[in-house]
Amino acid sequence: MTDIVCKRCGNCCHHVNDEGKVVKCKHLVKLANGKTLCRIYKKRLGAFCDDEHKRFCVLRENSQYNYEGCVFNYLDSSKPMFPTKK
Numbered sequence: 001m002t003d004i005v006c007k008r009c010g011n012c013c014h015h016v017n018d019e020g021k022v023v024k025c026k027h028l029v030k031l032a033n034g035k036t037l038c039r040i041y042k043k044r045l046g047a048f049c050d051d052e053h054k055r056f057c058v059l060r061e062n063s064q065y066n067y068e069g070c071v072f073n074y075l076d077s078s079k080p081m082f083p084t085k086k
């Protein structure tokens, strides 16, 4: 059996801002080892990801997108790929 585990790449913690630029959530921390962590993980759901209070954190499965390299994309392959590059 294979355990599917989040790679902590942080791809799903990005959004497209009003200027059309891909930006990271203000709570996302990038570590020296290339992984990421959420500064407010236990209280993340519903928290605003931006200072404009336009985007907020949702459960991964409720995201409208798939993400490059995400191990959970298979849950709904009909979702569009997020236009990301970190």
Ligand code: SF4
Pocket: 012, 013, 014, 025, 026, 027, 028, 029, 037, 038, 039, 040, 041, 044, 045, 047, 049, 057, 058
């Ligand atoms: S608040 Fe949500 S989107 Fe922001 S870093 Fe944490 S888990 Fe990612």
Ligand code: SF4
Pocket: 005, 006, 007, 008, 009, 010, 011, 012, 013, 060, 067, 069, 070, 071, 072
């Ligand atoms: S995109 Fe997928 S693998 Fe990467 S942090 Fe988000 S849930 Fe984890």
